[in-house]
Amino acid sequence: NAGVTQTPKFRILKIGQSMTLQCAQDMNHNYMYWYRQDPGMGLKLIYYSVGAGITDKGEVPNGYNVSRSTTEDFPLRLELAAPSQTSVYFCASSTPDRHSGNTIYFGEGSWLTVV
Amino acid sequence: GQNIDQPTEMTATEGAIVQINCTYQTSGFNGLFWYQQHAGEAPTFLSYNVLDGLEEKGRFSSFLSRSKGYSYLLLKELQMKDSASYLCAVRDERAAGNKLTFGGGTRVLVKP
Numbered sequence: 001n002a003g004v005t006q007t008p009k010f011r012i013l014k015i016g017q018s019m020t021l022q023c024a025q026d027m028n029h030n031y032m033y034w035y036r037q038d039p040g041m042g043l044k045l046i047y048y049s050v051g052a053g054i055t056d057k058g059e060v061p062n063g064y065n066v067s068r069s070t071t072e073d074f075p076l077r078l079e080l081a082a083p084s085q086t087s088v089y090f091c092a093s094s095t096p097d098r099h100s101g102n103t104i105y106f107g108e109g110s111w112l113t114v115v
Numbered sequence: 116g117q118n119i120d121q122p123t124e125m126t127a128t129e130g131a132i133v134q135i136n137c138t139y140q141t142s143g144f145n146g147l148f149w150y151q152q153h154a155g156e157a158p159t160f161l162s163y164n165v166l167d168g169l170e171e172k173g174r175f176s177s178f179l180s181r182s183k184g185y186s187y188l189l190l191k192e193l194q195m196k197d198s199a200s201y202l203c204a205v206r207d208e209r210a211a212g213n214k215l216t217f218g219g220g221t222r223v224l225v226k227p
């Protein structure tokens with residue numbers, strides 16, 4: 001029952017460094033997402049994918065990149081970390097299911113601090 | 116675009132009832148979701164409404180009025196473990212990839 005798995009759980013980056021947040025799901029879901037959540041706020045969509053080889057921007061894509069080479073994996077890349085990217089990052093997935101309303105399932109989150 | 120409003124914070128007493136309201140404006144509507152999020156954890160799915168009316172799941176119920184752009188989440192017989200943030204989210208009917216837009220969340224504090 002792994003569901004959506006994210007790594008790392010916690011990370012501290014220096015300004016200008018790069019890193020990749022890993023995300024994998026084992027539910028054979030077509031759709032995958034990356035959201036960020038700032039303290040006391042709701043979730044903002046960074047990027048999403050409707051299937052392998054297809055990605056698209058969400059509300060707040062600047063400073064990030066993604067790829068979707070397989071159905072299972074959807075890594076998020078930060079190229080030049082900035083303090084404004086300090087946040088909690090959630091990877092999520094879903095699949096068309098009329099009865100559940102295509103419910104989105106979230107990973108446990110990755111806490112990123114840029115100093 | 117979409118605009119979703121919900122109160123920032125609510126306080127209630129253990130055993131009582133709390134109603135969390137959510138209003139939304141969207142160019143096309145295709146479902147409203149409620150998620151629960153405990154501090155430091157991921158959001159977990161609570162309920163889904165796509166037609167007008169009340170959906171009941173144990174102590175939690177969710178109501179939708181599409182004509183008013185309004186939903187509420189009702190928590191009954193409050194328990195201490197219900198202290199959490201509750202996120203309202205809307206799906207636009209034209210949204211590719213089944214995307215959800217989230218409100219800012221309502222933090223509910225349950226007191227003894």
